[in-house]
Amino acid sequence: MDNTQSKQFPKELDELKDALAKGNIPDSAAKIKEELDLLERTTLNIAITGLSGAGKSSLVNALRGMTDYEERSAKTGVTETTKHPMGYPHPVFPNVTIWDLPGIGTSMFKVEKYLKQVGFDNYDFFIIVASDRFTVHDSRLAHEIKKLNKKIYYVRTKLDVSLNSEARKPNFNEMQTLKRIREYYCGNLEKAGESSPRVFLISRWDLSKYDFPLLLQTLESELEGIKKEVLIMAMPTFSKESIRKKQQTMESLIWKVSLLSCAVGLTPVPGLSLACDIAILVKTMKDMYKVFGLDDDSLRMLAHHVGKPFDELHSAIKNIPSGGEITIQFVRDSLKKSLLWGTLTVVELALDFVPIVGSVFGGASSLASTYCILKSFLRDVVKDAENVRAKAFER
Template identity: 40%
Template sequence: MEGPNDSCPKELAGVEGDLKNNDTAAAAAKIEQYLKEQNSIPLNIAITGESGSGKSTFINAFRGICDEEEGAAPTSVTETTSKVTPYLHPNYPNVTLWDLPGIDTTKFPAKKYLKIVEFEKFDDFIIISDPRFRENDVKLAQEIQRMKKKFYFVRSKIDNDINGAHRKTDFSEERTLTKIREDCVQRLRELGIESPQVFLVSSFDLQMYDFSLLQETLERELPSNKRDTLLFVMPNISPEIINKKKTALQSKIKYYPLGSAAGAAVPVPGLSVAVDVALLAGAVAHFGHAFGVDIPSLRRLSARTDGSHTDLCAVIISPLAASEISKEFLMRVFTQLGCTAALIVAEEASQWIPIVGIPVAMGLSFTTTSKLLNLILNQLAEDAQSVFERALGLKKSH
């Protein structure tokens, strides 16, 4: 098992030295700053396409909100975006989807488009079209390519195509999707894109068609420090993505106990427990947001699935899901965990043992916090799976 003095990322290189020098304040500050920075890495995704292509609905679905919700991108087909408009993710304000105006208009000519919209601040460009990609879409893609940025073609409203084709006597969903994809690729090649990759997406059914492939492609091609940022804001469209979130969160768990161990190094009654609870409160909130089992996320999900908040909460087991996370609430939950409470008591008592007391307290604090975080993570991941299955069932029943 890892301990508080195990190797750290370069951002935490000085923590071990701080602890050896009994400078716990400096160690705790470094750890807190590192965790804060990890949870606030900026990600900016530009969404562009002609009016009526489904840009706004895609932006809202990506953020997990309804078209009618406050803060949603307006979905009126008669409205044309005339300026660069940011839409922040409701749980992670460091992630922004930008609704861009159409290219090659009087205000946004093709040759100057990327400079006008300040292309350098965007990590990716998603070009959305329905029913077919046009010359302006290709002009933009070529300009993006010239600037050495990533772009992706999304053919939207695939559910409408499937519903329309379903009326045919020889209907085959697989054949319909293949034909749409081939037509899109052929059209883009004719307009000058050599090897276009097209993603077929329904913003009303993200778990269907190519949205998961789009997510995987975006994640793979982003810089490594931004991949988890993208992952945590992704809607739970499959059990696989929930498991990926769990794995990513698990890889960072060890850094929270480092802060707990730093608090245990100071022999002040109650300080270590206070540090533990403060760290855990931040971690639990982050886990809940990432898994979408916090109160606002569950309410948004119930609105998108035509279910109710009560329906979704009925399948939740962890007391930390669908709850307002506070230090006081966490302490009440921890008292229900007998073995954990015993470790906390032992940690507090061992601080006062001469010579060896502080190292023992630090080790116990690290162990206590690790056990709690792994327990909480496992429970919230299970709840996320249950909520996903329940939401999917509610959507199918409507």
């Protein structure tokens, strides 16, 4: 185990040692399991609102990694297609729901009653979308949302259309044009009464460009606790930075399941530790597949988006087996092939715990083997995620 990783969760390790010294092993295991269960149960509800025709439904689909033309995508059109709040679960992470809300300011939805009509309390934060300009309706809505202590973000969509139009002009400069567009929209909002507005410029068709990465970074930094992890896991794998964020989140998860494995390994029940290790490994490996978009459903959506055959993208996965091949037998074979049970890491961890409660090699070896095999698998998953991304966007 490298020094960086061994220092990443000193608090958790210290708490586990303290539990061992006090004989509170079951309590320690229960606490870690509760944290992992909470991650599974935590929901995230994102509300997309704005004027009719601004591109709300397209943004809903983009956040779900889908195009506008798939069977489960949100309906789009030049007229108002949303008459009441429509929830669209993420196709791979159903605990994340993107809500397409009715257009604000229409005859059916006046600002004064809008929040009550759409069920304000159901959402973790709001994104107000505009394709032309933000209006006084948007500013008034934002004011009401902030009074109720909810976060709100402004997104200017359909940037490609504006840039293509501007590109026909002599001496076109993309950076200067983006700056001018951003200043225009911020000024527009300030005139409507919004103080210090932040406007994110995005392209519906290429999420790696312009401000979409910055939008996600902002959402992540302002979300609290487990909801932040849920967002990172569910968002599209469209850039090297998004892959890096997912890798960091999975490293945190690996530590937690490894600590759980250690606590269970210290429980004197014959065969329990190995059984728990294998179950943990199978589930966590399959979760990694989904987080990095390497499962078949995610690959099909990506293939549809970039206009390439599914088989071509799937061929870029070279370091790990397909999701269906990650079975109990696969994990057993992996453990047999490895020398993890006798590595220096195991010995070092065991010796680290021995002064506290005598011989606890079983627990230390469970921690080390679970950690090492998952860390190795994560490295391979990251390589394949990068391979798939390169294949998807190569010209």
